[in-house]
Amino acid sequence: MRVLLMQDVSAAGVAELDGFELVRGSDPTGFDGVVCFLIDPVDERILATPGLRGLATVSVGLDHIDLAAADRLNIPIAYTPDVLTEATADLTFALILAAARRLGEAERYLRGGRWREWSFDLLLGTDVHGKTLAVIGSGRIGRAVARRAEGFSMRVLAVGRDRAQLEATLAEADFVAVTVPLSDETRHLIGPAELALMKPGAILVNTSRGPVVDEAALADALASGHLGGAGLDVFEHEPEVHPALLEQERAVLVPHIGSATRETRDGMAALACRGLAQILRNERPPNLANPQVWDRRSG
Ligand code: DGY
Numbered sequence: 073m074r075v076l077l078m079q080d081v082s083a084a085g086v087a088e089l090d091g092f093e094l095v096r097g098s099d100p101t102g103f104d105g106v107v108c109f110l111i112d113p114v115d116e117r118i119l120a121t122p123g124l125r126g127l128a129t130v131s132v133g134l135d136h137i138d139l140a141a142a143d144r145l146n147i148p149i150a151y152t153p154d155v156l157t158e159a160t161a162d163l164t165f166a167l168i169l170a171a172a173r174r175l176g177e178a179e180r181y182l183r184g185g186r187w188r189e190w191s192f193d194l195l196l197g198t199d200v201h202g203k204t205l206a207v208i209g210s211g212r213i214g215r216a217v218a219r220r221a222e223g224f225s226m227r228v229l230a231v232g233r234d235r236a237q238l239e240a241t242l243a244e245a246d247f248v249a250v251t252v253p254l255s256d257e258t259r260h261l262i263g264p265a266e267l268a269l270m271k272p273g274a275i276l277v278n279t280s281r282g283p284v285v286d287e288a289a290l291a292d293a294l295a296s297g298h299l300g301g302a303g304l305d306v307f308e309h310e311p312e313v314h315p316a317l318l319e320q321e322r323a324v325l326v327p328h329i330g331s332a333t334r335e336t337r338d339g340m341a342a343l344a345c346r347g348l349a350q351i352l353r354n355e356r357p358p359n360l361a362n363p364q365v366w367d368r369r370s371g
Contacts, residue, residue: 073352076103078112081130085341088349100124105348108136111310116141126351128344132156134361135254135281142362146369149361150347154212155339156331161216163330164249164279167303168205170324171275172247173197174301177321198246198273198300201225206245208238208261209252209280217249233257242269247277254281262286267293273300279330282307291316294323305330 074093085107086094092105100106100121108114110131119127119141128150129137142149170176174197181187181195204227207214218228229241238261242248248270252258262276263286270276276299278285287308293299294317301322307313310328317323331340347357356366 073104074102075105075107075348075352076100078106078108079130081107081345082338082341084338085130085345088342088345092349092352105352107345107348110136112136114138114142116145119145119147126150126348128348128351129361130340130344133253133281137361139362143365146365148351148357148365148369150344150351150357150359151361152340152343153359155343156336157212157216159333159336160213160279160330161220163305163326163332164213164217164251164277165220167277167279167305167324167326168247168249168275169200171277171301171303171322172200174322176324180321198275200247203227203246204229204244205247205249206231206241208241208248208250211251211253213279214249214251217251238266239269242266243271245274246271247275250276250278250280250284252280252284254283259283260286262290264289264292267299270299272298275299275301275303277303279305282310287314287317291320291323294320 074095075089077094077096078098080096100118103121104123104125106124106127108127108129110133114127114137116138119138124147126148130152132152134151137149174195178195201224205221206229207218208231210230210232214230218230221228229245231238231241250262252261261284267289276290290302291314294302303324305326306328313325317325331337343359347359350357360366
């Protein structure tokens with residue numbers, strides 16, 4: 073059987089596909105299975121490829137895949153829940169700390185040769201310990217961020233889907249961490265109105281998907297001094313970053329590296345590829361994004 077790899081997969085993933093013919097490319101014609109990544113849009117045309125029996129994405133996010141089409145066309149999809157939870161929560165907390173203590177600015181200051189002498193009020197940030205953290209999204213990653221916050225003696229407010237709860241929490245929190253998946257419901261969940269509700273000096277961190285936050289509105293909220301900082305791992309039009317955000321010294325910006333540790337990326341590659349191998353061998357993988365498709369097929 074033939075498997076199309078839409079990007080390079082690490083050896084840990086390739087090992088799970090032992091016995092399959094692997095080809096790196098983008099045209100799924102003539103393949104039994106496909107391995108894709110979050111940068112590969114998977115539309116109805118790809119999913120309707122004659123003979124295609126399954127797909128695996130090396131990601132927990134599924135917003136790049138037309139799930140409704142996969143459902144109609146009965147294509148099972150394996151994905152990578154759980155394995156990246158802790159690494160992504162680590163990076164979320166790193167961004168909270170970096171934005172609070174102005175680490176990006178401080179490093180640019182030192183490397184730029186501007187550090188002439190120590191001074192009492194140089195690059196003052198804000199405390200993290202003992203503050204209030206709102207975690208928007210109470211899924212696996214949100215809960216892992218909340219566990220870390222407990223170690224910093226923070227008060228954690230978990231926000232679900234309730235609009236009134238979101239508004240009340242935004243007004244109360246010193247830090248807001250966005251961890252919800254992208255959907256029609258969550259696109260621009262944090263826009264001008266929500267940013268205006270945040271406490272003066274509060275810090276926003278986003279490690280979910282860029283379009284959940286209105287980047288232009290966030291840049292305005294930083295430029296006006298209303299927000300005290302931001303930490304972003306994800307952007308609305310990756311790899312483009314809104315030019316107004318790049319101008320904000322108080323924004324810590326990193327290139328979608330939430331799960332980018334060797335151990336986690338190997339775990340993701342292995343889980344996704346093992347899932348696809350199981351689908352192609354007619355074994356039910358535990359990590360199906362659309363289990364109803366499998367149940368229908370075997371029912
Ligand atoms: C995912 O898997 O969806 C993450 O964004 C990758 O880090």
